[in-house]
Amino acid sequence: MNRAGPLPRGALLLLALLGAACSSAYKIQRDMPSELSASAVVVYPFLFRWPEPAFRSFELSQRLIDVALSEAGEQAFFFGPSEFKLYRPEDDNAWAASTAVTLLAPYGVRPDQALVLRAWAERRIQSAQGELLDAQGRPIGQSTVEETTYLGHVELVHPSTQRRVLEISGEAQADPFAERSDDGADPAPELTRLMEELTRQALRALDEHLHAPREPSPAPATVALVPWKAFEYSDEGRPAHVGALALMDPLDGEILRQQRLRFANPRVETSILDRMIRLPEGLYVLSAPEAGKLAPGDLLLQIDGQTALPHVLARTRLGPTPAQAQVRRVDGGTSQILLP
Known part of the structure; x- marks a missing residue:
């Protein structure tokens, strides 16, 4: 990207230190008993340690749920922030500090078979002064460059014993000169990538302890949120x-909606996102098995009476009974189906 004017000497120094936005080595603490066996994971809303609008907590948690589903969606039920009330986010006794325990019984999961995933981050900002130089190298003024470091944390808690079975943390530095190709959809891409990787590593560490209650049924569709x-x-x-x-x-409202749609679906083509922008909330079907219950262009509106979200759809593959789904068909009609 071309930028007008010379770079400050201090900025060049910071660039040398930062390079591309990078992560430090992760720090991991384990207290995972060998007998631990879980069939459900409750994901808390993401906790920013600095002011952010509420929707950012929800959408970053949803991004981490997407990572969790890719890692372990066939091994456990996952639940997200819109499905329970949270009163004390830092209390290790999640069954007393939230309503999350009420989600488990319909799926045949005991409280001692569930874990809570908590993700949070701090932000540190440091300023550096630098000289502005003209084309001949003569000083012409001063400039300030900010260095932002994100410190990310993911914790897995076993509420029934109030035991933190895994804590993983890392950091990432933001590159103030990096080109952004997402039209402003992600205000902190370095943080997002860090939290995705921390979540991925946490779920991999948990792999041997996650046990699905039954064999998963085939996925009914590939969807976008x-x-x-x-x-x-x-x-x-x-x-x-x-x-x-x-x-x-x-x-401005249209731009915000487009940005949030792109953040939720970073790998979906723009032409498809343009179709989705006018749709109500739910899951847009990108592809589906032939002769299946869903077809490309359908929109899953609700599953068992709640808004269709990726983890809600994923639970239908492991659930003890079929789930009733409301679908807006590509031709405009609405129908009720059973999943899986």
């Missing part, structure tokens, strides 16, 4: 973004 559920999420001190979105200039 229409993520407007994120705007409905709120917690203490942070209201849902629905009201603010309604008051925004229509063009």
Whole structure:
């Protein structure tokens, strides 16, 4: 990317130190008993240690759930932030600090067979002064460059014993001069990549301890998320973004929706996202087995009475009974089906 004006000497020094945004080695602490066996993981809303709108906590948690599903979606049930109330996010006794335990019984999972995944991050910002030089190398002024470091943490907690069975942490530095190709969809891509990798490593460490209650059925479809559920999420001190979105200039609101749609689906083609932008919240079917219950272009609206989300759909593959799903067909009609 071409930028007008010379780079400050301090910025060049920071670039040499930063290079591309990079991560440090991960620090891992384990207290995982050999007898631990889990069939469910409850994912908490992402905790930012600095001010962010509520929808960011929801959508970053959803990104981490996507990572968890890719790693262990056939080994355990996963539950997300929109499905329970959280009162004390840092209390290791999650069954007393949230309503999450009520989610387990319909799937035949005992409380001692479930874990909680908590992810959170700190942000540290340091400033460096540098000289601005003209083409002849003569000083013409001063400039300030900020260095941002993200410190990420993922914890796996066994609420029934209030035991932290795994803690993994790492850090990533943001490159202030990196080119962004996502039209502003991710305000902190280095943080996102760090938290994805920490979650991936945490689930891999848990691999031998996750046991599905039954063999998973075949996946009914490949889907993309229409993520407007994120705007409905709120917690203490942070209201849902629905009201603010309604008051925004229509063009600004459209840009925000496009950005959130792209963040939720970083690998989906722009032409498909353009189709999805006008849809209600749910799961857009990208592909499906021939002669299956779903077809490309369908939109899963609800599953068992709640908004269709990736982990809700994934649970239908392991559930003890079929789930009832509401589908808006590609031709515009609506139907009810049973999954799997």
